[in-house]
Amino acid sequence: MAEDKLMSRLSLNQITIDQWSLQEAVEGCLSHEVPWISVWRHKIKEIGLKQSKRLITDAGLDVSSVCRGGMFPAATAKDRAERIDDNKRAIEEAAELGTDTLVLVCGPSADRDIDTARKQVEEGIDQLVPYAKDYGVKLAIEPLHPMFAADRSVINTMDQASTIAEKYHPDEVGVIVDVYHVWWDPNLYQEINRAKGRILGFHVSDWKVPMADMFKGRAMMGEGVIEINRMRKAVEEAGYHGPIEVEIINQSLWDRDGNDVLQEVKQSFAKHV
């Protein structure tokens, strides 16, 4: 893919400008000529799925993914079944919004037993695959940084994500490469290569020192230490040429005017991705 087409791959992950409603985000993408959007479910919920679909369709925006399914581990079978049901709703929403990608943040353990939690993730995905397939939606396992192993996801490496995904057809289960979560991995480039044909998304932000907040501390591309451009090229060599989501979770961006943030996102994306 030619470098001059890079901007046509820019996707606004809605959490980056969480102060915007879905309508504001759609309007922002239109006015800033951002062709893709990644939609969060709490934003869909605010106005309903029908209205969400109408906004996006009328704007002619493409949806790169829905965030997020997952959260599989739970203390009881009943709770785990409820999580599966919720994931089915997420699959339906993804299909309705015209994306084939549901991002999975797999969830933390209900207790200290992380091995069991990891098995529950595998079981949860296994239960969802046929349902997702019926809807034409792929399950995109996003490994989260190991610092989130206790509270967000017990899937923390590309190796784990690919090991699960490889049990299925590439049209069924794949992986997300988010630079913030995996940049430190000593096996990163081997793992990106291994995921060839299964990469369902590429997310960018940056890791800046010092990090004021583990969760809301992601930086604008170029402000930190991550070799974003190198990773983008590796992901392309592994066959991924789809949308690139800017997903920066940072309170200081939420406190600013959304249009200013999106302008900066575009500049930073053009320069550092």
Place this chain on the structure above:
Amino acid sequence: MAEDKLMSRLSLNQITIDQWSLQEAVEGCLSHEVPWISVWRHKIKEIGLKQSKRLITDAGLDVSSVCRGGMFPAATAKDRAERIDDNKRAIEEAAELGTDTLVLVCGPSADRDIDTARKQVEEGIDQLVPYAKDYGVKLAIEPLHPMFAADRSVINTMDQASTIAEKYHPDEVGVIVDVYHVWWDPNLYQEINRAKGRILGFHVSDWKVPMADMFKGRAMMGEGVIEINRMRKAVEEAGYHGPIEVEIINQSLWDRDGNDVLQEVKQSFAKHV
């Protein structure tokens, strides 16, 4: 090793009660019957090596390790050579204080090029091995949690640490297993087993959610999600029966009376390690 001997393995890592000078720490260990201490170099510096040695020898305390060498990557050859010199001083200090274990916190990259930084770590260790051997000191590579990859160490997994260590004799280079840094690793127990004969230390603390501070957020054993006892048994199966350092870096402990902290450390150690 029998469970009733566990308390004879307790080592106070000095950083846990950083408000104490070395003299206060030595006196604290004596009065609380803690048989081991891990000494930090900034504490040695305060009173000098001779006086440090005298305090420890007079008290009859055993030193489990000196913290720390490492910090190998740097932008220029001159800077890297200075780091090597400083590591030689650390080796001399370890030998003088009667421990054969120098803990290596390997250091962050000088720029975005993490691969080169990792090579510089390998080169640095390679330069140190003969010097350390002359002093009867083993280099103990401590993998640090991936969330410290940008600012403290580019060695972030047991796999990395063992891959370097295996180039040398087990009497020359080994690894530290610190529960806080490695508990999330999907390959943890295989890696502990792989490190058989090379484990030079076992450090305990806990990971509590939410984590207020990435650096100073470690919790008392039992307060978090880490399967400490399971890891201790795995480390013992891999042949390690030496001192167990309590290394809790937490501002709230530093704000308290050191004797209260040490009392709590002992109780928590007996119950959860």
